[in-house]
Amino acid sequence: MNFVLIFLITIFSLSLFFYGRSKTKSISVENNIKLNALPKFYGYYLVLWCSIPALVFLLVWSLFEPVIIKTIIIETAANQGAIFNDTNEANLIYEKIKAIHLGTYFGDIDSILKESAISYAKFINLFTNSKIVLIFGIIIASVIYSLKKIKNNNKAREDVETILKGLLFVSSLIAILTTLGIIFSLLFESIKFFSVINIFDYLFGTSWSPQKAFVRDASAITADEYEELKDAFGFIPLIAGTSFIAFIAMLVAVPIGLFSGIYMAEYASMKVRRVSKPIIEILAGIPTVVYGFFAALTVGPFFRQLGESFGLTVSSESALAAGLIMGIMIIPYVSSLSDDVINSVPQSLRDGSYAVGATKSETIKQVVIPAALPGIIGSVLLAVSRAIGETMIVVMAAGLAANLTINPLDSTTTITTQIVMILVGDQEFDSPKTQSAFALGLTLFIATLILNFIAQRAVKKYREKYD
Amino acid sequence: MSDIKIKSKNLNVYYGDKQALFDVNLDLNEKEVTALIGPSGCGKSTFIRCINRMNDVIDICKVTGNIEIDGIEINDSNLDVVSLRERVGMVFQKPNPFPKSIYDNISYGPKIHGKGETKNELDEIVEKSLKKAALWEEVKDRLNEPGTGLSGGQQQRLCIARAISVNPEVILMDEPCSALDPIATAKIEELIDELKKTYTIVIVTHSMAQAVRVSQKTGFFHLGKIIEVGKTEKIFKNPDNKMTQDYITGRFG
Numbered sequence A: 001m002n003f004v005l006i007f008l009i010t011i012f013s014l015s016l017f018f019y020g021r022s023k024t025k026s027i028s029v030e031n032n033i034k035l036n037a038l039p040k041f042y043g044y045y046l047v048l049w050c051s052i053p054a055l056v057f058l059l060v061w062s063l064f065e066p067v068i069i070k071t072i073i074i075e076t077a078a079n080q081g082a083i084f085n086d087t088n089e090a091n092l093i094y095e096k097i098k099a100i101h102l103g104t105y106f107g108d109i110d111s112i113l114k115e116s117a118i119s120y121a122k123f124i125n126l127f128t129n130s131k132i133v134l135i136f137g138i139i140i141a142s143v144i145y146s147l148k149k150i151k152n153n154n155k156a157r158e159d160v161e162t163i164l165k166g167l168l169f170v171s172s173l174i175a176i177l178t179t180l181g182i183i184f185s186l187l188f189e190s191i192k193f194f195s196v197i198n199i200f201d202y203l204f205g206t207s208w209s210p211q212k213a214f215v216r217d218a219s220a221i222t223a224d225e226y227e228e229l230k231d232a233f234g235f236i237p238l239i240a241g242t243s244f245i246a247f248i249a250m251l252v253a254v255p256i257g258l259f260s261g262i263y264m265a266e267y268a269s270m271k272v273r274r275v276s277k278p279i280i281e282i283l284a285g286i287p288t289v290v291y292g293f294f295a296a297l298t299v300g301p302f303f304r305q306l307g308e309s310f311g312l313t314v315s316s317e318s319a320l321a322a323g324l325i326m327g328i329m330i331i332p333y334v335s336s337l338s339d340d341v342i343n344s345v346p347q348s349l350r351d352g353s354y355a356v357g358a359t360k361s362e363t364i365k366q367v368v369i370p371a372a373l374p375g376i377i378g379s380v381l382l383a384v385s386r387a388i389g390e391t392m393i394v395v396m397a398a399g400l401a402a403n404l405t406i407n408p409l410d411s412t413t414t415i416t417t418q419i420v421m422i423l424v425g426d427q428e429f430d431s432p433k434t435q436s437a438f439a440l441g442l443t444l445f446i447a448t449l450i451l452n453f454i455a456q457r458a459v460k461k462y463r464e465k466y467d
Numbered sequence B: 001m002s003d004i005k006i007k008s009k010n011l012n013v014y015y016g017d018k019q020a021l022f023d024v025n026l027d028l029n030e031k032e033v034t035a036l037i038g039p040s041g042c043g044k045s046t047f048i049r050c051i052n053r054m055n056d057v058i059d060i061c062k063v064t065g066n067i068e069i070d071g072i073e074i075n076d077s078n079l080d081v082v083s084l085r086e087r088v089g090m091v092f093q094k095p096n097p098f099p100k101s102i103y104d105n106i107s108y109g110p111k112i113h114g115k116g117e118t119k120n121e122l123d124e125i126v127e128k129s130l131k132k133a134a135l136w137e138e139v140k141d142r143l144n145e146p147g148t149g150l151s152g153g154q155q156q157r158l159c160i161a162r163a164i165s166v167n168p169e170v171i172l173m174d175e176p177c178s179a180l181d182p183i184a185t186a187k188i189e190e191l192i193d194e195l196k197k198t199y200t201i202v203i204v205t206h207s208m209a210q211a212v213r214v215s216q217k218t219g220f221f222h223l224g225k226i227i228e229v230g231k232t233e234k235i236f237k238n239p240d241n242k243m244t245q246d247y248i249t250g251r252f253g
């Protein structure tokens, strides 16, 4: 229904474009006056006036309609004698009524439900009809209004510009509000979690096993229960695992990425650059899940076999495999960012160094790299923040056991992996276990935020120095 | 007459297909200042960059012909450019100190060439170079501050000190004052006058007045060819060539 309406509104308002354009043209010719704007602006003016009010109305209506209908239906059901004790039961009855209406309910239907379903159908009809009538009313009103404006040769260009500016503003507002919404929901759920688990017990606890956390009644936890709970939600193994894997990844990505960046920027000829840069950047375009199964199915087993031939026990899900693959994933970021940074070191500095007799490698080592260092550090930090936020590879290759280990051949786990583990399967939404996922998300968010902030500052400072 | 330090014979330079210098023959005298003048794009920079082989850095640049320093051919692929550049220093149009401390800017060259084994020797080189570049008094208390924090004129003198630090015989200057204000320019000119007692100096300049003030010999380039060369006085008082005459009187350029 709504789609049909949107389609009709769009078609109708677009056709008004041509009408508005030719109309104003003929007005200006007949009355021999100079228009305040090009005819096409009058066309846009009509289009915007005809579509925006109707679409906004439709949006607002669609947001409120279900809520209003639900309230009314539950009330009528109650009046007819339906019994429910809390909102959950009320919701259940409402869902039943809806299902009866749609013909997808196969339980017993008593008279109350039947009556309610009939009035539900009535209301739906009423609402739909009034929606259509109102929308047509709005369109007619706004078309009449805007046509009158056009006849008076208003300043259509300014008005169109203002409306467009408004639209762009609303788009950025939506982006910002979504961000804020996500942050606040993270924050609120985390606060609920921290009202059960002391934040220090969380931050400094050394054991993580949320599957052990059974709580009968979250509002009344005994001291004994808390001792057990506390041990289920210790953050240290996760941050240790995350940093450990990120560290292995950086051991791979920083030297290779940096050196390849240096090669691209300083040594590669135009021809080589043209071919190899896109190839390196393809690495960045491979979906991480592909890296993930590569790590889990190829690299992990390879390390295990290799380990066995040396008499070592290597678990097939190891920090080493996950870190290695993650490092490979990050190489192109480090490489292309440091390539850019090195390229923007002014040629005059290199000339100055050559002129006192330094060789190319001396110049790179002692002048170019130090000059580019803040930018390089920035790009490495950006890579680190990608590494700790990366999920797919570690879920597939690092394992689930929250071992507190520094043996790269052991399996270990990360923050992101645990979030996934907590949230797959059936959830009780208000158990500490579920809420702990939000706390982890918040912690991860803060960590990457800080890293990105520092990294961007470093890169920016560096840019300022040479602009 | 002084001795000839640098001698170019039939020097041709190409950037890809484009020829930038045509059969340049030019002699530069020892411990003298030679000024190179001429309109933009006539090849002055290209010429002095041949003297320390800086054109090697540019992939598409090809140099044919001869350049001799003290009678030894330097346009030879077997020549060690590192030791050539130790003997022939260069100062650029825009001051380009390294983003390092003042001290490290100067000690950079000597360290590269393995001079100044001990901290004391290095200190000495730094002090001597800064003194020669007339910068010592201004910076002696802040040697550890970044060289990029100095004023434009100080930065240029820092670059001169950097060139001096490896104890060269020749200093090439490519419009060293074009980014500086008149006061800083006067200081550099004064300095050049002093430096010519020790070094052979080649300076590219856009200012006739500067050429007259600092140089003993002047060469006039036009469209990649050397048009006239001679004693500065003569070039500016009564040049032989009509084109030189037109250029120094500002009729083109």
Ligand SMILES: Nc1ncnc2c1ncn2[C@@H]1O[C@H](COP(=O)(O)OP(=O)(O)O)[C@@H](O)[C@H]1O
Pocket (backbone or CB within 6 Å): B015, B020, B038, B039, B040, B041, B042, B043, B044, B045, B046, B047, B058
């Ligand atoms: N790196 C380069 N690549 C291509 N052409 C160049 C390059 N440098 C200089 N040229 C060309 O060589 C000619 C001489 O340039 P240059 O020596 O810089 O002149 P000047 O210093 O007298 O202004 C100019 O036509 C210029 O366009």
Ligand SMILES: [Mg+2]
Pocket (backbone or CB within 6 Å): B044, B045, B046, B174
């Ligand atoms: Mg030049």
